[in-house]
Amino acid sequence: xxxDSKAPxxxxxxxxxxxxxxxxxxxxxxxxxxxxIVVGTGLAGASAAATLGxxxxxxxxxxxxxxxxxxxxxxxxxxxxxxxxxxNDGDSTHRLFYDTVKGGDFRxxxxxxxxxxxxxxxxxxxxxxxxxxxAREYGGLLDNRSFGGAQVxxxxxxxxQTGQQLLLGAYQALLRQVAAGxxxxxxxxxxxxxxxxxxxxxGIVTRNLIDGRLESHWGDAVVLATGGYGNVFYLATYAKGSxxxxxxxxxxxxxxxxxxxxxxxxPTCIPVTGEYQSKLTLMSESLRNDGRxxxxxxxxxxxxxxxxPEAERDYFLERRYPAFGNLVPRDVASRNAKTVCDExxxxxxxxxxxxxxxxxxxxxxxxxxxxxxxxxxxxMYKLIxxxxxxxxxxxxxxxxxxxxxxxxxxxxxxSTIPGLYVLGEANFSDHGANRLGASALMxxxxxxxxxxxxxxxxxxxxTKFEKVDGTQPEFRQAEEQAAAFLQRLLGVNGKYTVDHFHxxxxxxxxNYCGMSRTAEGLRRVLKEIPELRERYWREVNVLGxxxxxxxxxxxxxxxxxxxxxxxxxxxxxxxxxxxxGGHFREEYQTPDGEALRNDAEYCYVGxxxxxxxxxxxxxxxxxxxxxxxxxxxRSYK
Numbered sequence: 001x002x003x004d005s006k007a008p009x010x011x012x013x014x015x016x017x018x019x020x021x022x023x024x025x026x027x028x029x030x031x032x033x034x035x036x037i038v039v040g041t042g043l044a045g046a047s048a049a050a051t052l053g054x055x056x057x058x059x060x061x062x063x064x065x066x067x068x069x070x071x072x073x074x075x076x077x078x079x080x081x082x083x084x085x086x087x088n089d090g091d092s093t094h095r096l097f098y099d100t101v102k103g104g105d106f107r108x109x110x111x112x113x114x115x116x117x118x119x120x121x122x123x124x125x126x127x128x129x130x131x132x133x134x135a136r137e138y139g140g141l142l143d144n145r146s147f148g149g150a151q152v153x154x155x156x157x158x159x160x161q162t163g164q165q166l167l168l169g170a171y172q173a174l175l176r177q178v179a180a181g182x183x184x185x186x187x188x189x190x191x192x193x194x195x196x197x198x199x200x201x202x203g204i205v206t207r208n209l210i211d212g213r214l215e216s217h218w219g220d221a222v223v224l225a226t227g228g229y230g231n232v233f234y235l236a237t238y239a240k241g242s243x244x245x246x247x248x249x250x251x252x253x254x255x256x257x258x259x260x261x262x263x264x265x266x267p268t269c270i271p272v273t274g275e276y277q278s279k280l281t282l283m284s285e286s287l288r289n290d291g292r293x294x295x296x297x298x299x300x301x302x303x304x305x306x307x308x309p310e311a312e313r314d315y316f317l318e319r320r321y322p323a324f325g326n327l328v329p330r331d332v333a334s335r336n337a338k339t340v341c342d343e344x345x346x347x348x349x350x351x352x353x354x355x356x357x358x359x360x361x362x363x364x365x366x367x368x369x370x371x372x373x374x375x376x377x378x379x380m381y382k383l384i385x386x387x388x389x390x391x392x393x394x395x396x397x398x399x400x401x402x403x404x405x406x407x408x409x410x411x412x413x414x415s416t417i418p419g420l421y422v423l424g425e426a427n428f429s430d431h432g433a434n435r436l437g438a439s440a441l442m443x444x445x446x447x448x449x450x451x452x453x454x455x456x457x458x459x460x461x462x463t464k465f466e467k468v469d470g471t472q473p474e475f476r477q478a479e480e481q482a483a484a485f486l487q488r489l490l491g492v493n494g495k496y497t498v499d500h501f502h503x504x505x506x507x508x509x510x511n512y513c514g515m516s517r518t519a520e521g522l523r524r525v526l527k528e529i530p531e532l533r534e535r536y537w538r539e540v541n542v543l544g545x546x547x548x549x550x551x552x553x554x555x556x557x558x559x560x561x562x563x564x565x566x567x568x569x570x571x572x573x574x575x576x577x578x579x580x581g582g583h584f585r586e587e588y589q590t591p592d593g594e595a596l597r598n599d600a601e602y603c604y605v606g607x608x609x610x611x612x613x614x615x616x617x618x619x620x621x622x623x624x625x626x627x628x629x630x631x632x633x634r635s636y637k
Contacts, residue, residue, distance in 0.1 A: 001256075001416070001609065001620050003256075003408070003416075003605075003607060003620055003621070003622040004410060005109060005111075005410050005411055005622060006410040006411045006412055007109060007110075007111035007112070007410075007411045008022075008111065008411070012097075012110065012111065012114045012627070012628055013093075013114070013118075015111055015114065015115070016111075016114075016115040016118055016119075019411070020454050023454055023455065023457065023458040024457065024458045024461035024462050025457055025461060026457045026460055026461050028056055031055055031056035031057050032056055032057070032058065034057050034058065034219075034220045034221075034460050035057070035058045035059075035060070035218070035219035035220055036052055036057050036058070036059050036060070036219055036220065036221050036222075036223060036456070037059075037060050037061075037062070037203065037204055037217055037218075037219045037221070037222045037223065038052070038059055038060070038061045038062070038223045038225065039061075039062045039191050039204065039222070039223065039224050039225065039226055039246055040062070040063060040071070040224065040225035040226040040227065040246070040423075040424075040426070041061060041062075041063040041065075041068035041069075041071050041171075041174065041225075042071035042072060042073035042167070042225060042227060042424065042444060043071075043073040043163070043166060043167055043170055043424065043441060043444035043445050043448065044225035044423035044424030044425075044426075044443075044444035044445070044447050044448045045061070045063075045071070045223070045225030045226075045423065045424070045448065046061075046068055046071070046167065046170035046171055046173070046174045046448070047170045047173070047444070047445050047447075047448025047449045048223055048225060048423060048447070048448035048449075048452050048453070049061040049174055049177070049183055049448075050170060050173035050174040050176070050177050050183070050448075051173075051448060051449055051452075051453045052183075052452075052453060052456070053174075053177030053178075053180070053182035053183040054173075054177060054182070055453055056182070057182070058182065058184075058219075059177070059182060059183040059184070060183075060184045060186060060217055060219065061174070061183050061184065061185050061186065062186045062187075062189045062191065062204075062206060062217075063186075063187055063188075063189070064187075064188065064189065064190040064209060064241060064554075065187060065188070065241070066187055066188060067187060068171055068174060068175075068185065068187070069167060069168065069171040071167060071227075072227055072238060072239045072241075072242050073163045073164075073166070073167045073441070073444065074161075074163050074164040074167050075163060075237065075238075075239065075282065076162060076163030076440055076441050077160045077161060077162060077163060077282070077284035077286070077377065078147065078155065078157060078160070078162060078284035078285050078286035078287075078437060078438055079145065079147065079155035079156055079157035079162050079286060079437075079438040079441075080123065080124075080155065080156050080157070080162060080166065080438055080441040080442050080445070081096065081120060081147070081154050081155055081156075081436070081438045081439055081442045082096075082120040082121050082123060082124045082154060082156055082442065083095065083096040083117055083120055083121060083154055084121050084124060084142075084154070085152075085154075086141060086142060086144055086153075087144055087152065087153045087154075089152045089153060090152055091152040091153075091154050093114075093117045093118050093120075093121075094117075094628075095152065096117035096120065096154065097110075097113055097114045097116075097117040097628075097629070098628075098629050099149055099150050099436065100113050100116065100117065100430070100431070100432075100436060100439065101113050101432065101626075101629040102149075102629065102634060103149040103329050103431075103432075103434055103435070103436040103581075104404070104430075104431050104432020104433055104434050104435070104436075104581060105331075105432055105433040105434055105580040105581035105595065105597060105634055106432065106580070106597065106599070106603070106624070106626065106629070106631040106634075107259070107262070107432035107433040107580055107581065107603075107605075107624065108429070108430055108431060108432030108624070109411075109429065109430075109605070109622075109624060110624075110625070110626060110627065110628060110629065111411060112411060112429050112430050113430055114628075115446075115451070116430050116439075116442065116443060116446050119446045119450040119451070120442050120446065122449075122450055123442065123445045123446060123449065123450070124142070124156055126445075126449060127166060127169050127445075128142070130169035130172065130173065131169065132158065132165050132166055132168075132169045133158050133165055134156050134157065134158055134165075135156075135157050135158060135159065135373075142156055143156075143157070144156060144157075145157060145286060145289050145373075146289055146327055147285055147286065147289075147327065147436065147437040147438045148285055148288065148324075148327045148328055148329045148330055148333065148436060148437045149324075149327070149328070149329035149330075149436040149437070149636075150327070150436065151323070151324070154438075155286070155437075155438040157286065159372075159373065159374070159375065159376055160284050160286065160373075160374050160375070160376045160377035161376060162441065163441060166441055166445065170445070170448070186206070186217075188208065188209040188210050189206040189207065189208060189209065189215070190206060190207050190209055190245070190554060191204050191205070191206055191226075191245065191246045191249065192204075192205045192206060192207050192214065192245075192249065192478075192482035192485070192557075193205040193249055193253075193478040193479075193481055193482050194222065194246075194249055194250045194253045194255075194417075194420065194478075195216070195218070195474050195475055195478045196253050196254065196417060196474065197466070197468055197472055197474045198466060199417075199418060200417070200418045200419040200463070200465075201221065201222040201417050201418065201419040201420035202218055202219065202220070202222075202419065202468045202474075203216060203217055203218035203219060203222070203468065203470070203475060204216075204217055204222060205217075205475070205478045205479050205482050207482070207486070209549065209554065210549055211547070211548065211549075212545070212546050212547040212548050212549075212550065213547075214479050214482055214483060216470045216475045216478070216479060217470075218468045218469065218470050218475070219468075220419070220460060220463075220465055221419045221420075221421060221456055221459065221460065222419060222420050222421070223421045223422075223423060223452065223456075224246050224247060224250060224407070224420065224421070224422045224423070224426050225422075225423040225424050225426055225444075225447075225448070226243075226244075226245075226246040226247060226426050227242050227424065227425045227426060228242070228244075228402055228403035228406065228425040228426070229243070229244035229247070229248075229403050229405075229406075229562070229565055230242070230263060230264075230400045230401060230402060230403050231243060231244075231400075231558075231562070232244070232505070232506070232509055232562045232565055232566050232569065233263075233400040233506045233509050233510050233514065234502050234503050234505065234506025234507070234509075234510075235272060235277060235278075235279065235280050235399065235400070235506055235510070236279065236280060236399060236400035236401065237266060237269055237279070237280050237281065237282040237399055237400065237401045238279070238400075238401075239279075240278060240279055243558040243561070243562075244558070244561055244562060244565050245557060245558050245561045246426070247406060247407050247422070247426050248561040248564065248565055249561075250407060250415065250417065250420060250422075251407065251608075251610050252610050253417065254416060254417050254609075254610070255407050255408070255415040255416055255417050255420060255422075256407070256408040256415070256416045256607040256608060256609055256620060257405070257406070257407060257408065257428075257568060257607065257608045257610075258405055258406060258407065258408035258409075258427075258428030258605050258606065258607045258608075258622075259404060259405040259406075259428050259433070259572065259605060259606055259607075260405040260565070260568050260569045260572045260608065261405065261513065261517075261569050261570070261572035261573035261576060261583050262403070262404035262405045262428075262431075262432070262433050262434075262581065262582055262583055263400060263402075263403050263404070263405065263513075263514075263569070263582055264330060264331070264400075264401050264402040264403065264404060264434060264435055264582045265330065265331065265334040265398045265399065265400060265401065265514065265515050265582060266282060266285070266330055266334070266398060266399055266400075266401030266402070267285075267288075267330055267333035267334040267337055267396065267398050268282065268283040268284070268285055268287060268288065268333075268356060268396045269281065269282050269283065269396060269397060269398060269399035269401070270282075270283060270381065270384055270385065270394075270395070270396065270397075271348055271350065271352055271353040271395055271396065271397040272350065272352065272397070272399075273350075278499070280399045280400075281380070281384055282399070282401060283356070283377060283381060283394060283396055284374075284377055285330065285437040285438070286373075286374070286377075286437075287356060287358075287374060287377065287394070288326045288327055288333075288356070289327070289373075290358060290361035290365070290370065290373070290374075291326070291356040291357060291358050291361065291393075291394070292315055292318070292326060292356070292357045292358075292360060292361075293315065293316070293317050293326050293333070293337070293354055293355065293356055293357075293396075294313045294314055294315045294316065294354065294355050294357060294393075295313075295314055295316065295340045295341075295345040295346065295347060295354050295355065296308055296312060296313065296314070296345055296347070297311075297312045297313060297314045297345075298312060298345070299343060299344040299345055300344055300345075301345070304392075305347075305355055305357070305392060305393050306392065314340070314345070316336055316340055317333060317336060320336065320637070321636045321637050322637065323636060323637055324636040324637075328636045329434055329436060329437075329636065330401075330434065330435070330436075330437060330582075331433075331434045331581050331582045331584070331595070332594075332636060333398075334398035334515060335515065335516070335584060335593070337354050337396075337397060337398055338398060338515055338516070339593065340354065341353070341354070341397070346397075347395055348395050352397050353395040353396065353397045354395070354396060354397065355393035355394070355395060355396075356393055356394040356395075356396050357393035357394075358370060358389060358390070358393070358394075359393070362390065367390060370390070371390075378390065381394055398515060400510070400514070402425065402435055402440060403425060404428065404431045404432065404433060404434065404435055404581070404582065405428050405569075405572075406422065406425065406426050406427045406428040406429075407422040407426060407427050407428065408427075408428055408605065408607040408622070409421070409422050409427045409428070409429055411455075412455035412456075412458065412459070413427065413429070413447060413451060413452055413455055414455070414459065415427075416607075418459070418463070419459060419463070421452060421455075421456060423444070423447040423448055423452060424440075424443060424444040424447055424448070425440065425443075425444070427447075428605065428607075429443075430443050431443070432580075432581060433580040433581025433582055433583055434580075434581030434582050483546070485557065485560075486546045486553060486557065487546060488537075489540070489542050489553060489556045489557060489560065490542050490544075490545065490546060490553065492537060492538065492539070492540050492541070492542065493541060494538060494539035494540045494541045495539060495541055496539050496540060496541060497540075497541060497552075498540060498542065498552060498555045498556045498559050499555075501532065501535070501536045501540060501559060501563075502555075502559045502562070504532060505529070505532060505559070505562060505563060505566055508525050508528055508529065508532070508566070509525070509566055509569070509570075511525075512524065512525040512570070513525060513566075513569055513570050513573050515584065516584045516585075516586050517573050517583070517584065517585050517586070518585065518586045518587060519574060519577075519585070519587060522570050522573055522574040523574065525570050526567065526570050526571065526574065529563065529566050529567045529570065530567065532563065533563040533564070533567075536559070536560065536563055537560075540556060542556045564613065568608060568617060571608075571616075571617070572606055572608065573585070575606070575619065576602055576606065577598065577601070577602070578596065578597050578598035578601070578602045579595035579596050579597065580595055580597045580602075581595065583595075590633070594633070594634070594635075595634065597631070597633075599631050603623065603624050603631070604621040604622055604623050604624055605621065605622040605624065606619055606620075606621060607619070607620045607621070607622060608620070
């Protein structure tokens, strides 16, 4: 299989405009003849469905929540990047492009990243027009703050609830199209299978989560915008419902999976406190604008923070990275936090924590200013920990937060299955081996509002479609396959819960394929995961039936997919003998502990092809060529 990125040539500043002009168009009166399926209603899915409906296409939109606005995009708190240079501090489209390529440790496609930076300014204008309440300065202009991996202020925000406000903007646009009859909304549906007819994606099979019925839906193209797979670690900042099943079922139908080992660990999460926890809570990266990160200078110092004088504190990020300080990229901040904790200088009962201290900022700016910027985040922290961050430092520690890997897509956002498009975190595109903060919202809305609506038309305009109405054998086979999978789970009748196995899988993944990896550990876990998966199918206990509301059955199917995906993640991590971004192989690091890339052998996207359960997947490589940002050793010092 040859991977054709379809990335245009020519000056990078002109590529998207040139490509957009060369795309085939669908006549406005012909758009009503096409039917498009959109799975997922986060920022990428909701914006895509709304825009496609506005253009005149017939859209079916699906989500497993009771409402589209419950998508996990609401959890992206800190902000959204755009290169408007409102602060007049030297920002530009090229600088945002440069920072993103460098932040991803030179493992992203240049053309895609430049386009992302280019359309970022349009996102802000569009969302302001929708009424999104971005923070403003005294004079009325939109405010900006800094985020990790950048030395300019380009992050637009709405206190600590930016994702929620942006999602409400996309949600109202989506509901406008629902009211207009251009979008049919199907809540409480979970995708079970992708249906491929004559080599093209033509539909999906869903399960109605209320009554358990399997339903087939068909169209001319399928769009997956179902988010990332970080819940493979069990303890993660994702909503518990977030899963990889939609993209995993598509992978098993022929869509290649790109860079599965590129997972992000976020440095500012409330630490684990006990076995009873089912998820973790993120404290926004925006807090690193005003909060200073430190640990005691001396090993084993368990005094309260107020009793540790300045001379006995180690502001380790400021010490090691004077140019960026506390705003180094997430992978760098996370590894450094792990290092000081491994040295025995971590805080809290477990020793796995560092302080995020706002005392200096409160003294400098006043408590009211800090409350205006981060009030809801401070309130959330106090509710969870019973500690007041206005009076004592927050305790934070890294946790699984985002996945840069996902289904491989070309420049048009189409996977290796014709007619299957993948948006936002569900695809591998744009972020390379590490995502900079405030770039997830940017990518999701760029894909949904400003990229897919152009590129999908090119496919529809020049593809001959056979009539599909759900009676084709491919739909019947997909329904039978989905039904058999569900009945198999219900029929095990073992003695352990789904969570029991998910927790064990998460422990293996965090220990051996988490913040750091080794060849020895990966080989070990590649033996243990298949054994755990075999036990799962022999000993899991799923109560209830497939014909009613059954959340244990939903969870069981998702964990079954995680059991398979985890193995692919570890295979990818083992084959990539280098460190880059969030993929840190301990064998490959510089003398001062930074990630050591191997551009001579691994400057490519690793895209894996499914060959059947129990058979090794096949690796395909898309070489990455850098014309504008020459790969160098990443430095934030």
